[in-house]
Amino acid sequence: MPLRQILILNNKEITSGYFLMKLSSPRIAQNTLPGQFLHIKCSTNNNLLLRRPLSIHRVINKDTIEILYKVVGKGTLCLSKKKKGEKIDCIGPLGNGFQLPKTDNQKHKTEIILVAGGIGIAPLIFLSQELAKSRIVAFLGAKTKDEILCAKELKNMNAEIHVSTEDGSLGYKGLVSNLLKNKLLTLNSKLSIIYACGPKGMLKEIALLSKEHQIPCQVSFEQFMGCGIGICNACVIRTKQGYKRVCKDGPVFDAEEIDWEKI
């Protein structure tokens, strides 16, 4: 898999601090799975040596993909300043991605429960695209209503949407895991599957709920990375079989695999 200088087609701020970047890359667009990520060199400055992992947010067509990112530090700040027409050095797609129901029939029968904490929504849109055949119930949590992203896109895909905000400015007031907890009592499908992405604390709560309700659950982790391709062992998290690499063995893991006690 070669490294590529990838053309930026667009890079716009969609809400304060959140950017949507459109990239032109047939290679990536045609060879990526939901849950995979790009490892991006945000700057050539030596105080920003390492790449930054960002999920494939959407595959727009066979040439074009999108990433959705929040500016949290130097790397994402540099990225936010890139202009249309510039190129960026990306490795990827990397990582294992979510495991999807295999057959159309299974997809049809399965109820997909998406849980996104903040920017955790990023990979779940691509996932929803691939699961268009399924019934999707999406739980979107954020600090405040401005940070509830992609509700429109999900609605267009006929998803049922539940929103929570910590400040109560939209939907349920509180954590998205609590919202899910309440709803799980009423939802009642034998063929559910949970896909979750967000902060570690949230994932842990979701994992507990999934265990309690015996719903299979896949979680996508964030971890500060070195190489992104499995050579340096910088990005590990604790699983029941010891440390595993988020970049290569993940970023998506079965919730059951994770040693939640030690995280």
Added chain:
Amino acid sequence: MPLRQILILNNKEITSGYFLMKLSSPRIAQNTLPGQFLHIKCSTNNNLLLRRPLSIHRVINKDTIEILYKVVGKGTLCLSKKKKGEKIDCIGPLGNGFQLPKTDNQKHKTEIILVAGGIGIAPLIFLSQELAKSRIVAFLGAKTKDEILCAKELKNMNAEIHVSTEDGSLGYKGLVSNLLKNKLLTLNSKLSIIYACGPKGMLKEIALLSKEHQIPCQVSFEQFMGCGIGICNACVIRTKQGYKRVCKDGPVFDAEEIDWEKI
């Protein structure tokens, strides 16, 4: 003396690799002497920590000065990319500057011999401005004719001009010190004074000639600097009284002071 963020009024390439930058600073324009320099922070990048010394090239009016510089490395490259309207962090004017004939009468009587090697011309234009009352004979040397700078300005000040190029593309073919040597045999004024600026090898030759002809000679040195204000002792050159600081005790020295053997 406070540090100042100084406004760039203009920054243009006058010939390949040589830039003229106009700066707005009444404080500097009204308080500087020929031979003094500014110590300029060319970038905030940590691979370019140190400032770069650049001579005051011209005082245009009581608010405006110019620097003239050649792009030779990272610092001058960064500088060359600055745009009109940006500000740069400059300390200065620094250093001692050339010693001028004291009275108008002396100025009138003195024949000024300027010797510039390449970009060494930079401080000599400001010097010529101040010596407008004197007869000026300028010797300009460079590798090739495109690098002979400021001949027009000197002509406008009624200077007599002699040019040498190493490749013979203009004027005398060879080193400017050789050109001077030839001319000194014919020049014959009791009240001459030589002001020279250029590479060390050239200055040494000029110093020898001045001694031979018993003409007072002041030379302006380049040395890679740390602080530029006399605190670190990074910028020393060998004088007959031991090391002296180019930034504080110089950059202009009496040719006699220098220990030419050890340079």
Added chain:
Amino acid sequence: MKPDISVKLCSIKLQNPIILASGTCGFGEEIAKFLNLNKVGALITKTITLKPKEGNPPPRIAEVEGGIINSIGLENPGIKSFVKDKLPFLRKLKIPFFVSISGETEDEFAELAKILDKEKNISAIELNLSCPNLKQGKNLFGQDPKITYETIKKVKEVTSIPIIAKLTPQVKDITEIALACHKANCDIISLINTIPAMVIDLRTGKPFLGGISGGLSGPAIKTVALKMVYDVAKVVDTPIIGCGGIMNGKDAVEFILAGASAVSVGTANLISPDSAQKTTEEIENYLIQRKINSVKKLIGKSLD
């Protein structure tokens, strides 16, 4: 005309001076998807210990001015699994590969070397001497000339595979250690490993890394490493692998001028897994520009 960029490390011939440094290319398999391994000079495996090691708690990497700090903690599957699962891939490569090992005692180093001695195709064994000697409290093997000497001696007794001593910069005087290597007939000296360093997370007020401190690598350490290579090259004629902050061909040439016969690149691999290839091309271009027909002519030239 293309210049000759091949070099020799004792009896080992490398097609070019660029080696992938230990811990920054795994055991070759993953990086092979991004880099044609058969085009690099050599590869050094991640350090192997007798028993599997799980390493330090995350976060294991921090990005700092001009470098990174890692506290991987020698995570590795242990020698048994290495021989079974990792060696077969390495054996198929057309380039020399060196196996890095680390023990808790001198005897453990020898034990590891003995196991590797039975395996085919290993071009050299690199002793990672930047690890604590459990018999000597918190001292590292490579911090004491005597222990360095004895460790190498013991290893050389049990194997005829060439031995590389990889030195730690955290010493009083690197030349003392290099002389001990020389005296022990060490075949190659590799330097430097990372410099101990740490980061405090201002949001929490606590050390950022799970392992509290780690090792600094990358551009920030280049000039420190260069000085050590230069100093060592002055006192011993053992071939040197220079390492520390080499990000491009110019950096590599600096180390070669300082006395290194080859160089290893670490951090650069993490940033761009194909950086070895670019670095090699840049060395070639440097030679072409200067009309130098062989890189060997540059080795140690700054010392003349």
Added chain:
Amino acid sequence: MKPDISVKLCSIKLQNPIILASGTCGFGEEIAKFLNLNKVGALITKTITLKPKEGNPPPRIAEVEGGIINSIGLENPGIKSFVKDKLPFLRKLKIPFFVSISGETEDEFAELAKILDKEKNISAIELNLSCPNLKQGKNLFGQDPKITYETIKKVKEVTSIPIIAKLTPQVKDITEIALACHKANCDIISLINTIPAMVIDLRTGKPFLGGISGGLSGPAIKTVALKMVYDVAKVVDTPIIGCGGIMNGKDAVEFILAGASAVSVGTANLISPDSAQKTTEEIENYLIQRKINSVKKLIGKSLD
């Protein structure tokens, strides 16, 4: 409400934790034109020796990734001229100033201290232990715990002025040296000095600096210095002056959290002679933002 940013170093009260590091503020006179010295915590003079020293041949400074390398070579006018020409200016300051000294033998350190003991207003004497001990070949004073101990002892015998030991990072184990300082009743420990480093000029293929090698300072060494401060703070309760790559308030706070009671800034002064002032303001702002009423509360907090 403004937070309290004053700190104490043994008996010495500083109005703020920012000290100008030795060799980067001369003897105060030149920098005073750019910085109100009465607003800094303290000033440490350039290192003084018994005889005048002319220093190394130029070039004496190189700019590298994240730092600079200097090989000034302790150029200084000697103690006699210092007392006569430089002390009078320093005495007029309203802030504490520390005089840095360096000898070629332990006795020379004591001799220098004895001379300074007779002078008024010197708040502390800093022993620059990063210089070669001529009786011990090329070893530096600060590389050996015994010599460090004895040097401090001898100095303390001849003066009652508080003593600062300034340590070199070029050691096996900095805590060993710090413990020796502690045992010798050293009043304050200052660390780190520059890290030995070099640059090769690719145009000539030779070392760039006139002194061949020099000392690396600036951002590149910050995380290395921080680790040493943290390690030392764990083993001794002697007040620490943290130093190395401090360019702004955040850097300073990291050192304070790691255990430093005050910090000294070096390279930053060369770049902008008024940087101490900005750094002080940034510390103040940090405290205000976090609603911490005294900088003293941060000292060593990362060790808890």
